[in-house]
Amino acid sequence: MGAVSKLITEGIKSRVRRPSLFSKLTTVDDLIASGFFKNGMRMGWSGFTGVGYPKVTPIALAEHVEKNNLQGKLRFDLFVGASTASETEDRWAKNGMIARRYPYQVGKTVQKEINANRILFADKHLSEFPLDLVSGYYTLEKKGNDIEKLDVVIVEATAITEEGHIIPGASVGATPEIVQSAAHVVLEVNTVLPNYEGLHDITLGKFAPYKFPNLIQRVDDRVGTPYIPLDNDKVIAVIESEKLDKTSDSELQDDASHRIANNILEFLEHEVTMGRLPIHLLPLQSGVGNIANAIIGGLADGPFTDVEVWTEVIQDTFLDFWEHHKLSFASATSVAFSPSGFKRFYEMWDELKDRLVLRSQSVSNSPEVIRRLGVIAMNTPVEFDIYGHANSTHVCGTRMLNGLGGSNDFLRNSKLSIMHTPSTRPTKNDPIGISCVVPMCSHIDQTEHDLDILVTEHGLADVRGLAPIERAKLIIEKCAHPDYKPILKEYFDMAENKCMSIGAAHEPQMLDKVFKMHLNVMSKENTMRIKSW
């Protein structure tokens, strides 16, 4: 107890309001030395989009593997709501510590290993992942709905309540269901982050026939608890953490992003004029990246007031949106600011804490709630095609980037679904070597049945109610880069003629040529600007 009492620091005392947990305080070195972590374990972490992930234990485990040459010998199936950080999962990937990874990831090495099939990865709609986990879909050899599905779960808390429940940090994600599925729990109590208490609204994933309506009717409704319930008997270790979330600086917004944002803002004004949107709009969802940042930045300076947000991740430009008194309330599953953004966020805390709520990803991304609220969804794909399908995941159909994420939770169920992308991207040989508008997506994550609006810096195609051939003409006309327009037009005309001649022209394609642009960019020419079809 002498050793333990030394661990009851002022920090721990101020954050852990359940004294019986003090007896489980330990150091990460002792935990690892105990031999608890074994090769082949199914492991869960808290965290979502680079915030709220456990730091001390994963980093110490990586060091343990590196020091003892255990690379490839201490491997885990890793379940996290979404991505964590380079210092944890990417370092684990380098050390061969990840056998499987679900359902979303970020990191150069993780991606490399996934594309070499040394890490088995399956992405999944983020709203469904926690329910699939609880339903036993990742543990098919186990019987029953209530079995402990994950051998160990490592969770970061910013406080522990009197009842021993978890107050998370900057993300909720799938942590409630991951904790619910745990056989054993390692608690990392972070004493350098602020205590986020009161910012969360937590509900647990229930499965049929024990599932009830989600009664959220407004973005600021609360239907859950401010904590993640925790069965304290499962806790095998409590460890103090003094590490901050390692987030990156926010991406610079280029000219193309601003032009895309302007196209979208103009369109939203048009919809208000036409009476299809209320003057304060409907709740917005905005993806991550520089276009999303530009759109939110544009809204912060734009004509709309009292705007609400129902989204997955809150990024830096939302701070302006609030500060300019345009954003009235935001709901998300994580706040993933840059380091300077977090500084601003904490300075604005007193004002923002009543204008923000963080929910479970099964709620932030819930089809039920998204459809009810009439969310306006906006995301960036790898590419979209002339008929309005989009590819969010696989470059040239085969190389995984990060995963599907919540893109289709939102785009499929929103009232207005908007896909925005620059019209081109550079290759080594050609500054516009990749057209993001193609004849057929090389991988399809969002179908033509899901998308209403397609936008690039060149224009906006509103394809609601249009037949495929009408969509194709409009998308090529409005969205394609001028250099690709004649190429795509020629393709469409040839395909239409060919398919008309065989009575099969509802959605004209030429299956022998459809990926010619993709094949060309994969070849030595390294550009989609083909000379002929």
Added chain:
Amino acid sequence: MGAVSKLITEGIKSRVRRPSLFSKLTTVDDLIASGFFKNGMRMGWSGFTGVGYPKVTPIALAEHVEKNNLQGKLRFDLFVGASTASETEDRWAKNGMIARRYPYQVGKTVQKEINANRILFADKHLSEFPLDLVSGYYTLEKKGNDIEKLDVVIVEATAITEEGHIIPGASVGATPEIVQSAAHVVLEVNTVLPNYEGLHDITLGKFAPYKFPNLIQRVDDRVGTPYIPLDNDKVIAVIESEKLDKTSDSELQDDASHRIANNILEFLEHEVTMGRLPIHLLPLQSGVGNIANAIIGGLADGPFTDVEVWTEVIQDTFLDFWEHHKLSFASATSVAFSPSGFKRFYEMWDELKDRLVLRSQSVSNSPEVIRRLGVIAMNTPVEFDIYGHANSTHVCGTRMLNGLGGSNDFLRNSKLSIMHTPSTRPTKNDPIGISCVVPMCSHIDQTEHDLDILVTEHGLADVRGLAPIERAKLIIEKCAHPDYKPILKEYFDMAENKCMSIGAAHEPQMLDKVFKMHLNVMSKENTMRIKSW
């Protein structure tokens, strides 16, 4: 009034309980002679999957066009919840009377015209179509949410209530929202069908921010009214109809269907044993066609009791399912029996009327309710691919069959999503000329993120939790026809090697060869059994 009083038949008196509507009684000839119907009108009909559609007016309008050589000169945009019948929409298609058709259809001529782009067709998730209509997405040039979007709507009723509201027949579909969107309504009161009063539970499509939780928690919950509300001021004509729904005989179940059904029943028993399904299963959705009929037939003779159904369409074998006391309650948006099936249905009416409810398609197909109830969804595609994407709509990527229908309302949101198909279909040259398991679907309606189980007569692949390369191996092994197995295996091995060499092997494909099987079946060889890759 003399002319009108002759129209107040015993049939009309027994069905129309709102006497003020008698003054609007007319004959279809007088209605057409009045010149009300004009070229270019947007028109809505009641009806869903061949039942409950208006018959008198559409058939008389077709005769009018034929007699007066108006082919191609009296054209309408036609909005119906789903398909109607050959005697109406297919005859209209022959007469060039359809300019646009949303969102689903059946009929040889309709399909031919759609594939020649003489009818502009866009298919859409059936749950979303009514909301898109009410939201003005098919009438983008009109202002406001509440404008009358359809110039005229023709509705079949089996009775009219004291308040002047509509009691539909064998389907609800999108009729509530179509009526809600009407400027003018023509009522066809069917006096030869039974009065279906009491069988329906009707809710109207509302749009955000006026949308509330749907409180259905059990398949037999009722949350609406037994009628479709109707503003009687919109009624321009009331016409008596003495025509029955023209349905077809149900398809014969072949040996392959029975083997597929057995594979699924075995799997469901396994899931019960593993504790992932309750012993009475979860509510079932079953598509249309002979495999669906075989599955329901198998359940009627199978081990499960007190089974519930939450589906879109009820077909003939459901009658056995009820009669064998295995089916406790069914919810759908239409009952589409064969003529002999309807005879049995009416004989069983007294028993069945408390074990069946017909709802709006926005509810029967609601993602919110499907996910809450944990529906087990089963559908037949055109083809599925080795990674678990499916094509429900376009043969060889370009020729439209019927449309997406509700397939992905169910498959996307269900607790268990099952795609079943025969492993092959015949061509003129080859009895197994088409493999329904292909390297990449030529059109994608359901993505790999949506499907759990893929089944053919050869076996069942449970791909839950698997990475793409694991899925591919399992799907080829379990589902492909023995003659296609080596072809698909060779493709996968080649693709994996090629993609591994460039570090892009998460979902291996060869874009230059991926549609070679499709191209070969489209060629003179007319088979997918290619000799080499």
